Amino acid sequence: MSKRIMMVDDSRLARVQLEDVLEGTDYQVAAYCRSGEEAIEQYAAVQPDLVTMDIIMRGMDGLDAAEIILKNHPDARIVMISSLAYGDTFDRAKAIGAKGFVEKPFHREQLVKIFEQALS
Amino acid sequence: MMDAAITREGLEQILDQALQDVTERTAGVRLHQDDQPLGEDLCTVHITFDKGFATSLTLCADTSLLVRMASNSFHEDAVTQEDLEEFSKEYFNVLCGKVAGAVFRATQVSAHFGPPVFYHGRYEPEGQEVQFVLTYSDEHSKGAQLIHHMARPDEGGAASSES
Numbered sequence: 001m002s003k004r005i006m007m008v009d010d011s012r013l014a015r016v017q018l019e020d021v022l023e024g025t026d027y028q029v030a031a032y033c034r035s036g037e038e039a040i041e042q043y044a045a046v047q048p049d050l051v052t053m054d055i056i057m058r059g060m061d062g063l064d065a066a067e068i069i070l071k072n073h074p075d076a077r078i079v080m081i082s083s084l085a086y087g088d089t090f091d092r093a094k095a096i097g098a099k100g101f102v103e104k105p106f107h108r109e110q111l112v113k114i115f116e117q118a119l120s
Numbered sequence: 121m122m123d124a125a126i127t128r129e130g131l132e133q134i135l136d137q138a139l140q141d142v143t144e145r146t147a148g149v150r151l152h153q154d155d156q157p158l159g160e161d162l163c164t165v166h167i168t169f170d171k172g173f174a175t176s177l178t179l180c181a182d183t184s185l186l187v188r189m190a191s192n193s194f195h196e197d198a199v200t201q202e203d204l205e206e207f208s209k210e211y212f213n214v215l216c217g218k219v220a221g222a223v224f225r226a227t228q229v230s231a232h233f234g235p236p237v238f239y240h241g242r243y244e245p246e247g248q249e250v251q252f253v254l255t256y257s258d259e260h261s262k263g264a265q266l267i268h269h270m271a272r273p274d275e276g277g278a279a280s281s282e283s
Contacts, residue, residue: 011210011213012194012206012210013146013193013194013206013207013210013211013214014210016193016194016195017146017193082217083213083214083216083217083218083220083221087224087230088230103217103218103221104214104217104218105141105142105145105146105214105218106145107145
């Protein structure tokens with residue numbers, strides 16, 4: 001049975017790319033949120049196996065949204081996705097309990113490996 | 121400033137690798153460096169680095185090249201003006217993130233940048249001067265230039281990226 005991903009990203013390019021790289025894998029995008037606020041609202045209804053969370057979005061950023069989701073749902077598994085995967089951003093993502101960090105643009109093998117680690 | 125923390129050759133290599141990698145992985149288009157001049161129908165995307173480095177990057181490209189890249193990326197045969205602008209900004213945002221990450225690994229300096237701004241035609245940021253230009257073309261001889269700007273010494277910082 002496919003693992004259900006909730007993707008949180010305001011980029012159409014990222015959405016298309018994620019769907020492309022997950023084609024033929026055991027993962028499917030079950031829900032798509034264009035903001036951190038929408039993700040917080042939708043999480044309980046969607047109950048995804050994994051959340052992919054962009055960091056820089058309009059409105060609330062992905063780190064703040066991930067922190068709130070993890071506070072409300074401590075068992076949530078969140079992988080941060082960004083082109084800014086370094087330095088203080090990386091440190092804060094680890095500190096709030098993100099299960100991994102994926103750089104844009106996506107690379108299928110890297111993505112699936114980090115998803116597997118996040119779900120193990 | 122970016123050039124003070126990393127050599128010009130090092131920065132050129134980072135920019136070249138980032139552009140080729142991001143272009144192929146997001147749009148399935150291979151670009152190679154050459155000196156072919158751009159056409160007359162151009163679009164420009166510009167990003168200002170506002171923390172870490174007083175610099176900016178500009179991508180000026182043949183519109184038909186960006187349209188092809190947007191079409192490939194979005195899996196759409198027909199690309200609207202909105203699609204073109206959306207793709208160009210998101211693509212350049214990822215490209216600059218990749219550059220910032222590589223520069224961080226080389227210098228341990230975190231570089232943050234503002235939102236990308238899209239223009240029809242060629243755009244020259246005010247108060248900045250060109251440091252170097254990397255010129256590319258695809259297999260259809262459509263081209264792009266990646267331009268590294270820095271604030272002029274008397275300007276005291278990077279110019280605003282807003283038109």
